[in-house]
Amino acid sequence: MARVMFDLCGAGDERFSPYCWRSRMALAHKGLDVETRATPFTGIGQMTGGFSRTVPVLEDHGARISDSFAIALHLEETYPEAPSLFGGAGGRALSRFVESWANSLHGPILKAVILDIHDRLAPDDRAYFRDSREKRFGTTLEALQADRETHREAFRASLLPMRLMLKAQPFIGGEAPLFADYILFGTLQWPRMVSDFPMLAEGDAVAAWFERCLDLHDGLGRMALRR
């Protein structure tokens, strides 16, 4: 296989990284086959030969790219005949804003499901994850997740811009999805893959948009293995 993506994995091979999902969807949007290689947190450095400390990493016919936005740029440049991920230079620039906005949701999401993430990991990854995240937040994973209702409330309030936009059009990309949609999709697929705690409220227009995204590309996001 000429195209390989290193993809974060749980102990049961769950693929849950928001950034990896952005790249998976971008590859599917371009109609490109890829072998995804299950990569634990503590295996990234070794598996990528020291190239990157984070995933996704894409190997594509000799090119090697880390960072989901850089991967999207690479795909857009390398496969210009396939459906565009950005819809032009303006869409490419504005996707950076959508990325920044979506990433600003990661704090409350992480805190709401942080113990669930931990519980999905293999033993070595669990130790690494607990240690690094408890240091970052200055408290235990258990204490963080105990306040999950509060974190979810903050998260849901932050979705207001999407709710307003969805009155005007069904996707961030307009009538059809672009990479900007996959950015937010990855953000929301992340808790969905590791937790039964529903981050989106039933009846929220954002939940309906997310369902539409789960259907894309032959249900790529929906069919993914959850345990």
Add this chain to the structure above:
Amino acid sequence: MARVMFDLCGAGDERFSPYCWRSRMALAHKGLDVETRATPFTGIGQMTGGFSRTVPVLEDHGARISDSFAIALHLEETYPEAPSLFGGAGGRALSRFVESWANSLHGPILKAVILDIHDRLAPDDRAYFRDSREKRFGTTLEALQADRETHREAFRASLLPMRLMLKAQPFIGGEAPLFADYILFGTLQWPRMVSDFPMLAEGDAVAAWFERCLDLHDGLGRMALRR
């Protein structure tokens, strides 16, 4: 003059509407002359011959358009040779997201400067503004603005996506501004035009971006009359 824009005004002819500023900047971006017609809240219906209850309204060689986004779409379609406001179809679609995000900031901004807005208005507009806004919020303008520090704090926290994005590029449009920048510019020019209460913190990267926007188009935003 073949091109007229009805533009919200204060008693001293201050132009402060966030939506009107979006259109002013869009017209300047396209290099188009326009006569802006000072329009008080209570004069919109009569001055536009019942066409619209809100401004901006643009009259452009027989076409008549209300709503700042619709005006940008009109300008992009009518003047394709002039610099693009969207940078392609993707940028056009994603600008809707930026609009929704920027509009979600309007609540905290309005509450932080609502009495200052009131005080800039002509007598008839003051009565209309106080009555409609106090009904909407269920409290007095004075009570809302008394909590302005809290509203400003919420507003500043909401700017995090811009702060993150500005690490990657100087404008939402990338290396140069697009309509998406004017959307947020209008949002921030609104309190600047009516109040001495500084909404942006000194040293915030968003403040530096705003200063860059004030310099655009021969300082159109910076030169505007404030009292």
